[in-house]
Each structure stands twice: as structure tokens, then as C-alpha cells.
Amino acid sequence: AQRVTQPEKLLSVFKGAPVELKCNYSYSGSPELFWYVQYSRQRLQLLLRHISRESIKGFTADLNKGETSFHLKKPFAQEEDSAMYYCALVPDSNYQLIWGAGTKLIIKP
Amino acid sequence: KAGVTQTPRYLIKTRGQQVTLSCSPISGHRSVSWYQQTPGQGLQFLFEYFSETQRNKGNFPGRFSGRQFSNSRSEMNVSTLELGDSALYLCASSLGGGSTYNEQFFGPGTRLTVL
Numbered sequence: 213a214q215r216v217t218q219p220e221k222l223l224s225v226f227k228g229a230p231v232e233l234k235c236n237y238s239y240s241g242s243p244e245l246f247w248y249v250q251y252s253r254q255r256l257q258l259l260l261r262h263i264s265r266e267s268i269k270g271f272t273a274d275l276n277k278g279e280t281s282f283h284l285k286k287p288f289a290q291e292e293d294s295a296m297y298y299c300a301l302v303p304d305s306n307y308q309l310i311w312g313a314g315t316k317l318i319i320k321p
Numbered sequence: 322k323a324g325v326t327q328t329p330r331y332l333i334k335t336r337g338q339q340v341t342l343s344c345s346p347i348s349g350h351r352s353v354s355w356y357q358q359t360p361g362q363g364l365q366f367l368f369e370y371f372s373e374t375q376r377n378k379g380n381f382p383g384r385f386s387g388r389q390f391s392n393s394r395s396e397m398n399v400s401t402l403e404l405g406d407s408a409l410y411l412c413a414s415s416l417g418g419g420s421t422y423n424e425q426f427f428g429p430g431t432r433l434t435v436l
Contacts, residue, residue: 244422255324256411256427298364302422308354308377309425311364 214239216299218312225289226320233284233315235273235299243301245275245282246309250296259284259297269293294319323347325414325428333434339400342431344412346393352376352417353395354425355387358409367410370395371417399433407435 215238225231237243247259260268262275262282273284282299299312326345334340346353354377355367366379370389389395393414399406409432413425 255429256413258424261424300364308366308369308379309356309364310366311356313363 214243214301214303214310216301216310216312218297218299218315220315221313222316222318224318224320227291228288231284231286231289231293231317231319233297233299233317235282235284235312237280237282237299237301239280239301239303241303243303245273246300246302247271247273247282247284248298248300250298252295256298289319291319291321293317325412325426327410327412327428327431329431330429331432331434333436334402335436336402336404338402339398340402340433342397342399342410342412342433344395344397344414344428346395346412346414347426350414350416350426351393352415352423352425353389353393354413354415355395355397356411356413357381358411358430359407364411367397402435404435406433408433 217236219234245262248256249259250256271284271286273282275282296314296316298314300309328343352371354369357365367381368375368387369377373389384400387397409430411430412428415423415425
């Protein structure tokens with residue numbers, strides 16, 4: 213079955229500390245992986261997708277097919293990074309998003 | 322470019338009633354997807370429409386239905402409301418064409434409360 217697991221409901225780190233939000237997936241094909249973010253009182257928006265291999269707002273995520281993971285990382289957290297983060301996958305030849313449960317990231321000053 | 326709009330933003334209904342939610346996609350976008358967001362189940366895919374045709378469907382009962390009009394606007398209908406239908410319903414639009422996934426842009430959601 214297709215599944216996305218975000219093991220941490222809540223992650224709290226101090227400003228300037230490294231951040232890693234975990235995401236593991238279960239899918240036998242070649243999915244596309246995404247990270248979406250929802251800042252307070254804002255809409256859900258795409259943060260990054262694995263095929264882009266880019267860094268957005270200092271965040272990066274590498275797809276590890278061996279470990280079926282797509283962890284989101286940032287070396288130095290900033291207070292404005294506080295938000296809800298969702299990992300999602302799209303199975304190949306499909307258009308629906310399968311979501312993880314989300315991780316609430318709190319950056320403490 | 323105007324973003325995705327959803328109406329109404331808030332809705333209160335009672336059990337057994339039905340409700341219709343509306344979504345206007347970004348101009349030029351032909352795909353509209355609907356999601357249900359609840360604290361317990363998180364985000365769950367309801368269905369996706371492209372060019373007035375349902376292209377994908379999630380695992381929701383038949384009480385949940387939708388449609389898309391020729392101008393790409395979409396409506397979602399829930400009949401015989403249950404308490405468990407209380408949720409934030411999100412709509413997302415994308416270009417939708419081609420064989421690869423296009424970025425989805427989300428609306429603000431409609432908060433449905435069933436009493």
C-alpha cells in the first residue's frame with residue numbers, strides 16, 4: 213500500500229540549530245516526493261520537490277530510494293521556519309497526492 | 322494572477338443535511354483536486370477533476386461527490402452529513418495536462434462544522 217510516514221508530530225529546536233524532519237514512504241514504483249509547508253494563517257504551499265534538487269529557504273531534501281526516505285533538512289533554523297510541514301508523494305502515472313500526517317516545527321528563540 | 326478561491330469559507334450544518342462547496346481555480350488551470358483535512362486523519366485525497374472528468378478518486382463513500390464545469394470551476398457535494406464530516410475541505414488547482422505531476426496551488430479551505 214502507498215503510505216507516507218512522518219514519525220514526529222512535533223519538533224522543537226532552537227534558532228540556529230540544525231533541523232531534520234523525517235519522511236519515509238512505502239511505494240514499490242517510482243514516486244515523486246514533495247514537501248509542502250503551511251505557515252500560520254497561510255495556505256498550504258509547495259516547498260520543494262525531489263526532482264528539482266534545489267534548495268528553498270535553505271531547506272534541502274534528498275530522496276534515498278534504498279531507505280525509502282525523503283528527509284527535509286536545514287543547517288541553521290530560523291524563527292520564520294516555524295510551520296506545519298507535510299511530506300507527500302505522487303505515485304507514477306497518477307495525479308493524487310498521498311500525504312504524511314505532518315510535523316509541526318517550532319523554532320525557539 | 323488571482324489564487325484559488327473557495328466559497329463559503331465557513332459553514333455550519335446539521336446531521337442529515339447536504340452541502341455544496343465551491344472552488345474557483347487559478348485562471349488557465351484545468352485540474353482541480355479536493356482534500357479533506359481533519360486533526361485525526363490528516364490530509365486525505367477526495368477526488369480530482371480534469372476537463373470536466375473525474376480522473377482520480379480517493380477512498381470516500383458515495384455521499385461525497387463532485388463535478389467540474391467547462392470554466393474549470395468545481396463543486397463538491399456531501400449528502401446526508403455525518404458528525405465525522407466536520408473538517409477543513411481544501412481545493413487545489415494545477416495545470417493538469419501532460420503525463421507528469423504539476424504543482425498544485427491550494428485554496429484557503431472551507432471549514433465545515435456538522436452539528
